[in-house]
Amino acid sequence: MEKIYPASGSRPEVPAVRGIDLDVGRGEFFGLLGPNGAGKSTTIGMLTTLIVPTGGSAEVYGVDVVRNPIEVKRRIGVVSQNNTLDSQLTAAENLEFRGRYFGLTAKEARRRTDELIELFDLAEQREGNPFEMSGGQAKRVMICRALMHRPDALFLDEPTAGLDPQTRTNLWQVLRELQAGGQTILLTTHYMEEAEALCDRIAVVDHGKILARGTVDELKSIAGADTVITVSYDAPVAPAGLQALADRDGISKVEVSDRQVRVFATVPDGLLGELVTIGSAAGIGVTDVHQLRPSLETAFLTLTGRSYRE
Numbered sequence: 001m002e003k004i005y006p007a008s009g010s011r012p013e014v015p016a017v018r019g020i021d022l023d024v025g026r027g028e029f030f031g032l033l034g035p036n037g038a039g040k041s042t043t044i045g046m047l048t049t050l051i052v053p054t055g056g057s058a059e060v061y062g063v064d065v066v067r068n069p070i071e072v073k074r075r076i077g078v079v080s081q082n083n084t085l086d087s088q089l090t091a092a093e094n095l096e097f098r099g100r101y102f103g104l105t106a107k108e109a110r111r112r113t114d115e116l117i118e119l120f121d122l123a124e125q126r127e128g129n130p131f132e133m134s135g136g137q138a139k140r141v142m143i144c145r146a147l148m149h150r151p152d153a154l155f156l157d158e159p160t161a162g163l164d165p166q167t168r169t170n171l172w173q174v175l176r177e178l179q180a181g182g183q184t185i186l187l188t189t190h191y192m193e194e195a196e197a198l199c200d201r202i203a204v205v206d207h208g209k210i211l212a213r214g215t216v217d218e219l220k221s222i223a224g225a226d227t228v229i230t231v232s233y234d235a236p237v238a239p240a241g242l243q244a245l246a247d248r249d250g251i252s253k254v255e256v257s258d259r260q261v262r263v264f265a266t267v268p269d270g271l272l273g274e275l276v277t278i279g280s281a282a283g284i285g286v287t288d289v290h291q292l293r294p295s296l297e298t299a300f301l302t303l304t305g306r307s308y309r310e
């Protein structure tokens with residue numbers, strides 16, 4: 001799929017999605033992981049029929065998102081980044097209203113509302129105004145609303161952005177339970193630990209393209225499962241001093257840029273000390289040291305050569 005937003009005024013056109021190719025299985029928890037502006041929301045917008053692609057095609061359960069958006073809408077539930085609940089209605093009314101919209105009878109809509117309110121532990125918020133709740137509570141109401149018509153697939157755009165860590169882990173638990181009940185979930189996130197904690201498979205997206213995809217373990221091994229040590233010095237380091245290090249077994253790559261050296265290593269033992277010694281032998285001091293053990297973050301660094309910007 002592709003999406004190029006047209007130029008407007010002095011702003012040039014924006015190639016937000018440049019050929020993203022995805023295949024999500026039934027019952028799978030799939031994550032699109034990428035920094036801000038990577039193209040995740042645009043991708044989810046196209047899959048959920050809110051944004052019309054400028055190229056390519058996509059199907060949700062065999063239904064084409066451009067040719068048959070109404071049928072796609074019947075099969076999906078969408079939770080957007082912002083609170084889009086109706087402030088004129090209580091939480092329960094928001095749910096019932098959605099159920100009626102999707103053709104449930106009044107009785108069915110009430111029953112489904114009761115069921116979801118219990119499942120999501122929202123009894124106290126039931127009659128509350130959705131804009132007077134905490135961010136986590138409002139998000140749970142939004143997830144309930146998206147589930148009212150029992151969609152085949154649930155799409156969540158950055159569901160825990162801006163939530164405090166405790167609320168975030170509570171929401172993770174809710175999402176895990178949903179998946180355990182058979183729900184197919186596609187989520188976007190810019191939190192690596194969120195993708196790592198929840199997703200069966202992840203596609204790492206940046207600049208509108210997929211850089212890599214797979215399970216967390218596969219992604220780590222694609223990227224070599226390196227430990228990454230970054231050392232900043234108070235003066236530029238001569239690359240010659242690092243050559244012996246670069247040639248050694250257990251060292252995958254050494255990158256030198258001005259005052260910073262980054263070493264990717266499968267065997268990182270003793271490396272930090274050596275990097276300090278290399279500096280002091282040349283009369284250069286160390287100002288900062290950063291060590292990352294093999295993780296999605298080091299995989300991202302290896303794939304892009306850049307630090308992950310959250």
Ligand SMILES: Nc1ncnc2c1ncn2[C@@H]1O[C@H](COP(=O)(O)OP(=O)(O)OP(=O)(O)O)[C@@H](O)[C@H]1O
Pocket residue numbers: 005006014015016034035036037038039040041042043158190
């Ligand atoms: N309606 C629009 N018109 C023009 N450009 C847009 C529009 N919506 C998004 N963009 C641009 O497209 C690119 C991708 O944006 P998108 O929102 O899809 O990224 P994202 O990965 O979801 O980021 P975020 O986490 O910030 O939502 C960005 O450069 C963004 O500025």
